Amino acid sequence: MGARSYYVYILASKIGGTLYIGVTNDLIRRVAEHKLQLVESFTKEYGVVKLVYFEQFNDPENAIKREKRLKKWKRDWKIALIEKDNPDWNDLYAEIAGPP
Known part of the structure; x- marks a missing residue:
């Protein structure tokens, strides 16, 4: 059994729209759940x-610490973090999930 990965992720409704920050050990599955709106939640209500x-x-403790830290950040800082590597706010899900 290989090392497990943990992810902190940011979802958006659109460029400059509503943001959601979460943590998971299965990024593809978790984002798919948000996209399919399987759960009554903030992301479903706001289309995030x-x-x-x-x-x-590599470990859940650091991922959870980072998630909590990011949630406390000012909105401008979160936007700058996104735009540093993703200036067009492209949906990265296709990159990580591969073709349907």
Whole structure:
């Protein structure tokens, strides 16, 4: 059994739209759940389904710490973080999930 990965991710409704920050050990599955709106949640209510940013960690403690830190950041800082590597706010889900 290989090392497990943990992810902190940011979803957006659109460029400059509503943001959601989460943590998971299965990024593809978790983003798919958001996209399919399987759960009554904030992301479903606000249409927050575009994966615009993510970071990978080797242990859950650091991932959870990072998620909590990012949630406290000012909105401008979050936007700058997204736009550093994804200036057009492209949905990164296709990159990580591969073809349907």
